[in-house]
Amino acid sequence: MTDRLKKILLGEQGLVVIFVVAFALVSLLVPNFLTDRNMLGLLQSVVTVGIVACTMMFCLAARDFDLSVGSIVAFAGMVAVMASNTTGSILLGLIAAVACGAVVGWVNGVVIAKFRINALITTLATMQIVRGMALISSDGRAVGINSPDFYQLALSKLLGIPTPIWVLAVLFAIFGFVLNSTVFGKNTLAIGGNPEASRLAGVNVDRTRIWIFTLQGVVCGIAGILLASRITSGQPNAAVGLELSVISACVLGGVSLAGGRATMSGVIVGVLIMGIAENAMNLLNIPAFYQYIVRGVILLLAVLLDNLRSSALGRR
Amino acid sequence: MTDRLKKILLGEQGLVVIFVVAFALVSLLVPNFLTDRNMLGLLQSVVTVGIVACTMMFCLAARDFDLSVGSIVAFAGMVAVMASNTTGSILLGLIAAVACGAVVGWVNGVVIAKFRINALITTLATMQIVRGMALISSDGRAVGINSPDFYQLALSKLLGIPTPIWVLAVLFAIFGFVLNSTVFGKNTLAIGGNPEASRLAGVNVDRTRIWIFTLQGVVCGIAGILLASRITSGQPNAAVGLELSVISACVLGGVSLAGGRATMSGVIVGVLIMGIAENAMNLLNIPAFYQYIVRGVILLLAVLLDNLRSSALGRR
Amino acid sequence: ASAYAQDTKIGFVVKQPEEPWFQDEWKFADQAAKEKGFTLVKIGAEDGEKLMSAIDNLGAQGAQGFVVCTPDVKLGPGIVAKAAANNLKLMTVDDRLVGADGKPLEDVPHMGISATKIGEAVGQAIVDEMKARGWKMDEVGAIRVSYDQLPTAVDRVEGAISVLKASGFKAGNIFDAPQAKTDTEAALNAATVVLNAHADIKKWIAFGLNDEAVLGAVRASESVGIPADGMIGVGIGGAESAINEFKKPAATGFVGTVIISPKRHGYETALNMYDWIANNKEPAKLTLTAGALAKRDDYQKVRKDLGIE
């Protein structure tokens, strides 16, 4: 019995088990937590982080780093709103936003892979450049959405669940599949695990990295659109600091910054832990300053638990 | 002739040469740049980043990461002000601030080295916790300095040069020496190069890492004191985002995020490049939104130039 | 307080929970909650996304209404829709919501003061002080500590500039000092550059987004050796960092600050919301408050008049 328990706790999916236990505890202890409305609100609050985490996982798994995601999300949101306002067609706006995201991501990828410039510096640079473009394009002010249909993206529901949550779920499924079952996913892990070996094995390392960043851009574009629709405007100051939330969700979910290790289930858990922490703190009415401390402690505890688990398992 | 030029440009100190050339160009092209007053202003503006970069260099060289520096600077500043207000002794205030910095750094180090928790997550957690403490301790408000002598720390001058600049210069000298000429410095670089091999070579890896973080805390304490003295109050919101500026100054100065590579001269150049860019942009009256773009482009250019240089040299 | 009050839950959502200003608003709202016996839920929402989550969160907790200071006024339609979806009554404070067309959403009750008005008060205070000191406008330089990323900041400094210009200040003597961040150190660094670039100008005035920004400019003037009587800085906010200046033994270039009353904004809005929920008494659509200039010699009185302290 204890052996079986141990096995479950220490197995591959141990983080998931920890999460389930934590979730049960929070549900019991925090009033109003386990209600339909709150669950939907919670899920909606992690949409942006969750969507971007899908590709950030690839980025980190390949030993790269992307700080520009927040700026791209904001910029893509601006583009979506401005393009649909100008052309009168929401579809064109969406396409423009995703395309802009893809272009920025592609530029990141090319600079990093081809010119061999450190990913941290490159994306720190594009983070500023893109933020600058978002500010310039709107003169620093938010741009309102003309067509109310645009709001419907975020407000509409399918089977009682808002569209953004569906989008998130679909992206989780897609990228989980891509990571585990496609050549692209395995190559990504291989590049992160041992770049030299991958190169010698004939993996087109440069191309894979460029693709990763381009995908990251596309996904940020999607996140930007949903965000703009949710907040009914394009805001040049949106999503500041998003990169840190996303990266910590990934790391919390067991993605190694040293590359080569990532699972989609881990990342989902990481994203949810962060979301639940925020949600529960607000439900419990914890004062703003103490929220900082609680947030830090939860981060530490989550990683510590996971570490204890894996070291009990004899891994390092 | 061209051969000699090549040798200088491509040599170990190539980054310094590039910097000198860039400096000369800025001096020629930007009016009011090369005046005594502006030079002193420029140097004072990089004091915080420069001081913290000294130890961040060690941290990165040992393949670690510290995101908590901004919070520690703010917290230490608060402590310095509050402690000297309470005790009436500035000296006690300074000691308390440095001690607090050291304790936070030590905690970082112990958690990272002993409990083997990812440095990014640990310092992200302490970053929040410490910021929370700074906010709580003062109820989110700035705390004024009672004794005017405290201001003198930042205002006093020696040989016409303000004290903070002297402090910066002394720290540059000390840490440059520590990096190159002490066992501690060499061990740091070795740990960054290959932690496991260093451990097996008898380096006390855990202790070295704990020391690095503790020093980082001490140095943040010093930076916090000077900052509080400069702005004549302890502000819980000070130095937000400092970590990114410091890390990029280091990386710009050739410190490798993969560990094992760092030079003090490089870091100094990195810090100065960032300072000069800000300074020149303001002198040239570049509008705020465009400053984002210029800042990004300068970052990219600086790293690109350095990369071209080293690849021309046949290094990778 | 009735039994009904116990079930009343009101949200108070602000954009910058760390700022003393919002801390004060919360404090006074708490006071109202204590008096009337309802529950106040305080949430910080730094951007649009967090705000939307916060509203959902309030809905989930069973709140009946909330007061909000939005991170961006253009969020208007989104906030209104979200509040309706969660069946929450909505009132705004400080910043007034606008629609996609940029016009204020007049249906949403609002209490506040326009950013431009505050700016104008700053400009007027500076002009008065220059006159009192007998300065000639031509030989004075102005530091515009700017943070253009924030629309409110632009409105505030532009308000100040409009008054200056109207009083005959030379537009060419106004120099931009863009802050990279909104803290004092960034303002200090930016202002230093301006001062050094125009070393020939001996008399300076400074204004900006808040007290911290102006303080940065004042510190910069001290570090380059401009005496206190060569500097006129007027801030906005009137919180501790400004009061500290007045408490210093010697007068500094930080001459005054335009204080807005967090008491009215916090206490009254919470109370109005309670009345709306409990007694179905809808608040006025628009309540405008005024800022008051506080200086070294009268700041205590001004604060008392505004109900702070």
Next chain:
Amino acid sequence: MSFLEFSSITKTYPGVKALSDVSFGVEKGAVHGLMGENGAGKSTLIKILSGDQHADAGEISIDGEVQAYASTRNAFDNGVIVIHQELQLVPELTVAENLSLGRFPASGGIIARRRMLDDVGAKLKSAGIEIDMRRKVKTLSIGERQMVEIAKAVMLDARVIALDEPTSSLSSRESEILFALIDRLRGEGKVILYVSHRLDEVFRLCDSLTVLRDGKLAAHHQSLKDVTRDQVVAEMVGREISDIWGFRPRKAGDVRLKVDGLSGAKLRMPASFEARAGEIVGFFGLIGAGRSELMRLVFGADPRSGGTITVDGEAVAAPSPHDAIRAGIVLCSEDRKHDGIIQGRSIEENINISSRRHHTHFGVLNRASEIATAETFIKKLKVRTPSRKQDIVNLSGGNQQKVILGRWLSEQGIRVLIVDEPTRGIDVGAKSEIYELLYQLAGDGMAIVVVSSELPEVMGICDRILVMCGGRISAELARDQFAEKAILAAALPDKKTPDAIAS
């Protein structure tokens, strides 16, 4: 014109002429040996063949076609497979995934897992390699990893296969599997380039041989019929070496190292043994026998769960290498890349990292003595490098190994020296000098433990041999009892007969 033809290959690294004007050819269906001292340019030649590096001048042709590769991908599209000297595996991926990397069977980008496993399984089986292909590579021992690396040779239908020191971390059993595999490939008409420092292997396997020296062609033998070993050694080293072991009997003193009932997570049974002052004790065993694990426990590299260690009668707490070194025990590890070299740092720093504590004042380095130490060992061990400031990753494999040895030999006050596979990848000339050094140190009273998978080596230099098998010490033999059969019998798990391997 031969099937595989190198003509006038030249390659220069900053400060090093790695290859100059090297030309030779290899016929189809032949195994061609490539020998030379450390740093002679063997790996460089192989890297050029694989498209990893580009020659400054000269060309390679296969079947009359000049090959111009932009990348390693082109090379194996042209039927060239290279097994590199350093292991090139991805630890987080499984064996099957590693073997399919770069050419996953897939439709529309989705990996056909079934097909991949069938494919890899069949290839491994036909090559006689027994490794669970679903295991992640990070769970394999060095030897097992080397076998995975070798398995790459059969994964593709290659025309040319180059193996760079494939046996350096294999014991005799695995080596046999490899040799059988090479014989089969030869029978299929492939061209095989075989780099090794082990003369026995070369003479056993190769049909023809090229010797490089200082980047130049020193000798080319179309056939090995009339060539003697001494002759090849002379061509490589430039001088005759009559007896590379050069064993000298010594007098053993008191017991220095005493290990009693030592146990740890990876060791199956508690182990006890001792080593005397002036004695060289050999540890022999097959891959996975647990020798490296035992030594890591003695050194405190892994946590110990029980047992005691004493040096000269004093108990060593040894919870860490740091303390072990201060108690006089050092270990030169078998995994040079992971546990030995410090990437990105100079030769000088790699040598001095441990011994520098003897000449620092309050933590401040003594530059002069560091330079002197580095220069001494570069000279003593004949490290081939333009300067002591060279980054260690730019050295050839054998030269890296010498630097790591230098790190430990430069230590002072060492009472117990443990070397795990010390001569892995080291050329014959340097080997005999390293043995000479070991004798000297033993003569000075040090207790030396040599772990080696090379039977001739342990038999050649040790006073006493301990054999390990399946995580325990299975036999102990004094020098006058040394016999190949007896040692192998003790090394093998019961069911297999020693004769099958010894032959």
